[in-house]
Amino acid sequence: MATVKVEEINLAALETQLDRICQGCDLYNSAGCKESQCLVGFARKVLSFAAQKKLLDIPGASKLLPTQDFKPYYPEQVAGAIAETCRQCRQCRDNHSPDCVIALVRSALESALLQETIDYPGSVFLYLARIKEQHPQLAALLARELQKGRT
Amino acid sequence: MNVGEGYFKQRNGLIAVDIMAACGVMTAEQWFGLGQAARENNVFRLKMTTRQTVVALVPEENVERLVAALEPLGLRVAPFGKVVRPVKACPGNEALCPRAIADALGLGIVIQEKYVGQGVPKDFKIAVAGCARGCTDPQCADFGVRASGQDRFDVFIGGRGGTVKPVHGIPIARKVTAEQVLGLLDFVLERYRNLAQPYERLCQTLARVGEGQFQPPAELLASPGEEASEFARFLQG
Numbered sequence: 001m002a003t004v005k006v007e008e009i010n011l012a013a014l015e016t017q018l019d020r021i022c023q024g025c026d027l028y029n030s031a032g033c034k035e036s037q038c039l040v041g042f043a044r045k046v047l048s049f050a051a052q053k054k055l056l057d058i059p060g061a062s063k064l065l066p067t068q069d070f071k072p073y074y075p076e077q078v079a080g081a082i083a084e085t086c087r088q089c090r091q092c093r094d095n096h097s098p099d100c101v102i103a104l105v106r107s108a109l110e111s112a113l114l115q116e117t118i119d120y121p122g123s124v125f126l127y128l129a130r131i132k133e134q135h136p137q138l139a140a141l142l143a144r145e146l147q148k149g150r151t
Numbered sequence: 152m153n154v155g156e157g158y159f160k161q162r163n164g165l166i167a168v169d170i171m172a173a174c175g176v177m178t179a180e181q182w183f184g185l186g187q188a189a190r191e192n193n194v195f196r197l198k199m200t201t202r203q204t205v206v207a208l209v210p211e212e213n214v215e216r217l218v219a220a221l222e223p224l225g226l227r228v229a230p231f232g233k234v235v236r237p238v239k240a241c242p243g244n245e246a247l248c249p250r251a252i253a254d255a256l257g258l259g260i261v262i263q264e265k266y267v268g269q270g271v272p273k274d275f276k277i278a279v280a281g282c283a284r285g286c287t288d289p290q291c292a293d294f295g296v297r298a299s300g301q302d303r304f305d306v307f308i309g310g311r312g313g314t315v316k317p318v319h320g321i322p323i324a325r326k327v328t329a330e331q332v333l334g335l336l337d338f339v340l341e342r343y344r345n346l347a348q349p350y351e352r353l354c355q356t357l358a359r360v361g362e363g364q365f366q367p368p369a370e371l372l373a374s375p376g377e378e379a380s381e382f383a384r385f386l387q388g
Contacts, residue, residue: 035386036386036387042386045382045385045386046382049382049385053381054301055300055301056252056300057299057300057303058382059300059303059326060380060382061382064382064383064386092283
């Protein structure tokens with residue numbers, strides 16, 4: 001559970017990263033682009049809902065993740081956005097909520113790449129360690145992105 | 152002096168008068184007025200308590216005069232004994248705490264105004280916190296409230312911070328509104344009054360009769376995922 005306000009989160013930085021993924025998508029700006037059925041579209045909807053409602057936590061939203069999105073996603077394409085969620089993460093640790101806006105975006109992006117969902121430990125360091133167990137290439141890309149600093 | 156109010160004879164012969172305000176928040180005028188009344192009545196010391204009240208140590212012959220000075224200041228003697236005690240609330244609101252995610256102070260004051268002094272089988276302590284840091288130790292209160300979002304609170308019951316066997320409260324509701332918190336408090340007090348043995352603290356009642364007896368009915372709990380339903384519509388739109 002986050003104890004910060006949504007205004008303190010850089011939603012625009014997350015949006016920018018999601019835009020980059022969309023621009024590389026074959027369905028981008030086509031009739032086939034359906035946000036509610038797309039993991040990245042879901043993440044974008046989360047951000048705009050959070051901005052409109054000034055919510056940092058959307059109870060129950062994690063259950064609405066479009067897990068039937070089987071479009072191909074690549075680590076290089078998604079790593080920048082996941083890294084941005086790590087930058088924005090307030091490391092709530094024991095107070096982590098899966099319905100936190102940042103967690104929702106991260107979960108959506110993880111689902112695009114990982115076979116199994118990661119039970120987020122509430123800390124970026126521990127998170128990278130868990131990613132490494134499942135997807136060493138993604139962990140390496142994330143580490144590199146995070147070393148670059150803020151976008 | 153009324154039975155059940157916070158007057159305590161001290162070993163040195165002074166009377167400790169327990170004075171309550173709006174969950175510990177006072178205006179400068181109230182502090183000034185209290186200080187003036189304390190000086191005029193030879194108050195030996197003023198002590199801030201863990202329940203956010205102020206204890207005045209006053210000679211017995213001056214108690215009535217001191218107490219008479221409280222009402223015009225909007226202050227009063229705190230109830231004591233088998234009653235709902237003054238509410239402990241953190242300063243969590245928009246104006247006072249940068250970490251607050253809901254108006255915990257406002258809710259604490261509303262609860263105190265409505266419930267303080269109500270009779271119960273044993274002392275009943277309430278704590279309200281505006282974020283998960285829980286500065287007022289809501290899980291150590293008989294009825295603890297902890298903000299979990301904008302106008303959303305988690306509710307714990309059966310905590311006890313003291314004794315040689317302290318107990319953490321158990322959650323009975325998540326993400327309910329301030330209005331629902333009041334409904335839950337009515338429910339818990341009603342169950343406690345009906346189920347507790349004399350002088351039994353809520354944690355002991357819970358241990359004896361089981362948590363199920365204090366499980367709130369569905370209508371008192373948050374409608375399942377109000378924001379989620381709205382978000383689901385937004386997602387499809």
